[in-house]
Amino acid sequence: MPSNYAISQFAKSRSIKGAIMGDTRSIHGFLVLAFLILLTAKFSHSADTLFPGQSIKDGGKLVSASQTFELGFFSPGSSRNRYVGIWYYKLSTKTVVWVANRESPVFDASGYLTIDGEGNLIILDGIGRSITIASNSGRTNLTVAALTDAGNLVLKEWSGGREGRVLWQSFDHPTDTLIPGMKMGLVGKENRILTSWRSSEDPAEGDFSVGIDPNGTRQFIIWRRRDVYWKSGVWNGMNFSSIPEMTRDYYIGFSYSPNWNGSSFSYSLNDSSKPVRTVMDVSGKIRQLAWVETSQEWVQFWAGPTNYSCEIPTSCGVNGLCNNYTSPACSCPYGFEPTSHVAWNSGDWSGGCVRREKLECGNGNGFTEMKRIKLPIFFSDTGVLSMDIDDCKAKCLLNCTCTAYASAHGNGTGCLLWFGDLLGLQDHYDGAQDLYVRLAASELNHAADNGSKRELWIIVVPTVAAVMLLLGVFLCYLRRRRLYLKAKNASSHELQLLETGTNGAVAYKASEALKDGGGQKAPDCTLFSFPTIAAATNNFSASNKLGEGGFGPVYKGMLEGHELAVKRLSRSSGQGLVEFKNEIALIANLQHRNLVRLLGYCIEGEEKLLIYEYMPNKSLDSYIFDPTKKAELDWTKRFHIIEGIAQGLLYLHKYSRVRVIHRDLKASNILLDSEMNPKISDFGMARIFGRNESQANTKRVVGTYGYMSPEYAMEGLFSEKSDVFSFGVLLLEILSGRKITSFRCQDKSPNLLGYAWELWIEKNILELMDPLLHDACHSEEFSRYIQVALLCVQGIAADRPTMSDVVCMLSNESISLQAPKRPIFSVGRTPDAAYMPADRREECTVNSLSVTALAGR
Known part of the structure; x- marks a missing residue:
């Protein structure tokens, strides 16, 4: 195939003037030239420049001169749509940094990239559709497109066999990725921002975008559907105020050189052989990643915003x-x-x-x-x-x-x-x-605000303090007397227990533990009257009933225009006043976005009610175990739910006012709000731990089989690691879509833990994946989360990670994970289905062993 250089030299050797004068040799030369151009147009090539008359068919490519970047057609994930994109040429993982036609895919492999007669860079497909990538803004119709070593696709003038001025470049039109050499912000009249993909299989513009604050404040802002979602803080010459960890050696092993130019921001690396990129991903986070040659993977060294709500x-x-x-x-x-x-x-x-x-x-x-x-x-x-x-x-x-x-x-x-x-x-x-x-x-x-009155403060403050102290003592006396009289006159002995907290060990412990450093008891939740709640639930109408659990039925209510969920203690329930008081004492004083919010309670005669915020999507088990509804939980939503549950548990174990062990974490106790945010609920079995207390023992084992850790189920020992075990089981259920307490005998495993362990040993863990996730989930991520789950369900409590470790392992892919040890509950107790007669190989479950508690609740 003739080279582009040969074509240009051939063109120079024949003048148009000779052709006009009848020079037959010149005419013959131009015919040969035309033939050569047509010949080259039929073939794809791997040069770095696309000349007029040439095209890049699906399967062809441009490769930059140093073989750093490649341009061609690709399909993201399992999608069949075809896009023209730029990615790193030498990396083992195809990493797309720019997409030409993100809003206009080609629906089959018939597309090709070419330059039309007016000098525009376009994509043509098999149905005759033309998609313009770069418009020729010059006065010449002769242009060429070149891929530079920086990863920039450039449309330039072509005159006399030489490249002229730049007419258009992809660096001016970023998609979701910023690489060294690119600029963000206002560059001339262009406002360059990064916009996330719609999904991992659709590079069309998604909900999130990031760019420089148009108000000129030298900071990044993430927008979600044009609403401000996060800001980086103002650049102070060294770092952004909200990213204090950013320094010149911010990139581990890299030299970081940030550059501000007017209203634009860019960065460069002294060692350009080490690829780095900044990505606005579909979850709304800016992720900064570097390629590690030894492990052949992208390592994330920063992502924002973090999981903290603020x-x-x-x-x-x-x-x-x-x-x-x-x-x-x-x-x-x-x-x-x-x-x-x-x-x-x-x-x-x-x-x-x-x-x-x-x-x-x-x-x-x-x-x-x-x-x-x-x-x-x-x-x-x-x-x-x-x-x-x-x-x-x-x-x-x-x-x-x-x-x-x-x-x-x-x-x-x-x-x-x-x-x-x-x-x-x-x-x-x-x-x-x-x-x-x-x-x-x-x-x-x-x-x-007036310095001349400072002397007055010297007199006023002590006086006011003394008056407030006397008033406090007086009010304390009145409150104690009121509580005493109320308890004395109450018709129900249970009401006395609830309010005084002196006749029940659990209530007393919770009351004492919930005092703050000043010795003042934490605020109580609202006490509602029974008629008020009855009216809100339409007198506990059957049409308002949401479901029923171990506590009793749950009803939907409406109060002052706000939806409520009302749990009504059933007289036949195994739970009683102890659990009722425990729930109030704990959850009323625990507030986190991933914990269900207790609005109040009601106790009147035989009636005991707990009033919660309403969760329109009910519980997690109603989704992941429902063949129809679990299709709504794609990979992104499942990870969001997993992350939320982990954050809620971390708060209970480490950051709440008191350290709490839930003891009954399971899918049915995870509620979902209108945006599918998970909320941990049902604290009737929870226990408060002292800050220096690491383990406790109980003779009354409560919880649900399958979710209980071995040391708790068999010995009554529980700790934070008991909740970690339950979280590991829950993580397996969410990823596999299968129940821990129901399993097929022919799977050769007594439960989900055993099945997961066997697949892990066989290095066939992807068999565990919920079939609905096959098209959207990355196998590396899935394997990593399963490994985290298996670390959580290890038989010995000391081997299990803390929830702090779990959150880090889930959110930071750069952390290397240990190899898990075999779960104790994975040992089988059923005959191997391979040795069973065919007529006896039927589905069996361990549901007969799935009880709410070993002792009466």
Whole structure:
């Protein structure tokens, strides 16, 4: 096949003038030239340049000169659609960094890439459809397309056998990936952002995008359907304020060189032979990855936002203050109150906070100082103003719409202004600054803002403290007397136990453990009257019944426009007052996005009711074990559920006010809200652990067979590792879509643990995968999560990881995992189906062994 260089030299050797004068040799030369061009157009090639008249058919490719990047047609995952993309040439894993036709796929292998008569780079398919990739913006119709060693597809002028100026380049039109040499932000009139794929098999634009803040604040913002979802914090010359771990040696083994140019951001590496990339993925996270040659895999060294709820600015709504280290995480700053108290108390903080008193221009407004706060997202379009903090205050005060101000650099220089509601406030944050929030005159304590009145504080504070102390003692006396009289006159002995907590060991322990450092008891949940709940549930109508568990029936209710779930203790239930009190004492004081929220309770005569937030999607078992409904749980949703359950357990074990062992974690006790977020429920069997307590023993073993750890089921010993075992079982169920307590004899295993272990030993673990996940799940990820599950269900409790370890293993693919040991409960107790007569090989279960508890609940 003739080379492009030979063609160009042949063209130069024949003049058009000779052809016009009848030079038959020249005419013959042009015919030969035309034949050569047509000949080359029929073949695909692996050069780095596409010339006029040439095409790249499906299966052909362009390869950059240094063989770093490759361009061609590909299909993502199991999709049959064909796309033109750019990926790394030498890597063992095809990693696509750019997609030309992400919104317009070719539906078969008939497509080819070419340059049309007007110099545009286009894709043509078998049905005659033309998809324009790059438009020729020059005056010439003769153009060429070249793939550079940086991974940039460039459309250039072609004149006299030489490449001219650049007319278009793929670096100006990024998709979901940023690689060294690319720029993000405003470059000329182009606003370059990264937009996630719609799914792992569809590169069309998804819900999430990331780019430079258009307000000129030198920070990244992630948008979710155009709403602000996360921000990186302002770039200070070394790192972003929300990513304090970013330094010049941020890349392990790499030299990192960030560059700001006007409103754009880019980075480069001194060693370009080590591939790195930044990806906006389908889950809404920015992931930064580096290729490790020794292990032949991409290693993630940072991802944001993290799993902490405060990383998402909208977690607490507008004007809400978020704190990852408190429970609940959201509160309203001074001078503000929840927009909806009912929604706020139910754990729904998305509505945010509103001012108690509206601002009135020129009516004595002032500012209150919020110390060490992560600054909100939105501020003045004018950017950083060159003035000190006093002038900044005066400028904000003069503008009636200005709601807050702060120092731009945290040292009293520069000025940032906010207008309207504040979004993304966060307390106890590294690298935070002081923020001054505008309040109405009636909300301000002028003594705190006036240095001339400091002496008054010396007198007022001790006096007020003494009065408050006396008032506290008096109120404490009244409360004790009220409780005593109420207990004395109560018709039900159970009500006395619930309120005093002095006649039940469990209630007493919970009451004592839930005291804070100052010795004050934590706030109790709301006590509802029985008529109120009866009216909310339409007198416990059968049409309102959601289901029934060991506690009793559960009803849907409506109170003040908010949906509720009401658990009504059945008289025939094995559970009683102990579990009822335990649930109230524990869950009322535990607040986390992955724990179900207890709104209140009711006890009246023989009636005992627990009132929860309503979960419209019911429990997890209603999805993963239903042949029809589990199709709604794709790989992304299942991982989201797994991650949420792990975060909830981690909170119980490590970050809650008291350390809690759930003891009954199973699929039916995981509830799903409207967005399929998991919520751990049913704390009737939970136990509080002291901070220095590692293990406890009980003579009353409760829980569900299959989910109970060996040491708990056989010896009554339980600890955090008991919950870890249950989580491992639950993880296997979610990934496989099979129940732990029901199994086929012909599978040669007594239960799911045994089956998973056999497949692991045989290195055939993908056989365990739910068939619905085969088309969407990456085999490496699935194998890794199964390995985590098997580590959680190891027979010896000490061998199992903690929930902190589990969360790290699930979220960080760079962590190497240990080889699991055989689960104790994987040993079979049934005859091998291979030796059973054919007429006896039938489905059998261990459901007869699946009981709620070994002792009465």
